[in-house]
């Protein structure tokens with residue numbers, strides 16, 4: 425196959441420039457880190473396009489080495505900027521000084537072997553090593569991100585970068601093994617041609633990978649946001665319902681029990697009234713952190729209302745769930761929460777319900793947990809009430825602890841924690 429070098433160069437120039445302009449036009453649709461990394465990516469494309477413009481002059485005037493030095497320095501810098509932009513987009517540490525040092529070393533090497541002490545082979549070694557090194561700086565974070573998220577875009581971008589490393593290494597090997605070292609890349613050996621074709625295709629391929637990467641990460645972030653409570657960062661009701669659906673399926677399949685705790689902060693209105701809404705918000709975050717410390721990694725916590733949380737306890741029957749609830753209650757009541765510079769004493773009322781065959785979804789289970797919570801509130805707050813298989817009405821009727829608790833209703837915010845015994849289950 426005959427590859428016409430001027431055509432390759434012209435195509436490379438046109439598509440790099442077109443891609444740069446196109447991305448510039450759609451930059452408004454990007455935000456935050458993605459926008460910053462896209463800006464760097466566009467600069468990298470435009471620098472590459474400019475390098476393609478100077479390339480024919482370098483090829484036509486080998487007797488004037490600065491042309492060649494400028495082209496190579498621009499191409500390496502453009503590639504380095506592209507790698508930097510990709511690192512930003514994958515969330516890898518920017519390491520701008522290391523990237524800058526690598527770029528400066530490669531450019532210095534190119535200038536040295538092109539102008540000061542002309543040596544084609546040494547220049548190619550420096551250039552190829554620089555490009556491959558930049559590709560490697562992206563490959564590692566891409567691999568990490570791929571292992572974490574498994575998105576297709578990471579694999580596509582990794583493939584493009586692997587192709588870059590492969591072709592540059594091929595060029596190096598071909599040059600090292602050549603009997604008569606070439607004096608110019610325009611002698612068009614196979615690896616040089618592959619390198620030129622790659623250089624002309626890479627902007628389009630890598631830009632497609634860049635966009636794919638952006639849309640997949642943005643999509644994943646949107647999915648995450650749709651399942652997370654914005655204040656506390658725990659699951660929202662939708663995410664809890666999804667988790668619960670899996671637990672219900674497991675319970676129906678293998679008979680594995682699971683329980684739900686409905687947790688409500690007592691007299692939270694007083695926290696807001698006394699300390700302000702900001703401290704109230706911080707107290708809710710501190711409350712979540714405190715509760716999480718008492719739970720297993722497999723337990724799931726979610727926020728279902730202002731100061732109301734649900735905790736799902738997989739493979740947990742009612743007796744054990746009650747113990748967990750009691751531990752959560754005690755841990756919170758034990759010491760005030762640190763919230764935005766204030767110490768906020770909080771107590772919790774917790775309703776416990778265990779999954780029953782026939783519960784179609786989380787709501788069915790939560791209805792019972794809510795009834796138990798209502799009973800706990802009525803019994804005086806700062807207590808745990810569990811509903812096992814007995815009807816809800818039985819859970820606090822005639823219970824001495826509940827009646828004693830009810831007498832404590834309306835206690836001041838910092839009142840000592842009341843005690844509680846389970847009433848049913």
Ligand SMILES: Nc1nc2c(ncn2[C@@H]2O[C@H](COP(=O)(O)OP(=O)(O)OP(=O)(O)O)[C@@H](O)[C@H]2O)c(=O)[nH]1
Pocket residue numbers: 655688689690691692693694696700701702703704705708729730731801805
């Ligand atoms: N700071 C803050 N407060 C919230 C948030 N969501 C709800 N609240 C407050 O939580 C309080 C809940 O008040 P109530 O439903 O009367 O309940 P309570 O004062 O906790 O009393 P009991 O639940 O009956 O013990 C209200 O004052 C809400 O404004 C939030 O996101 N941040």
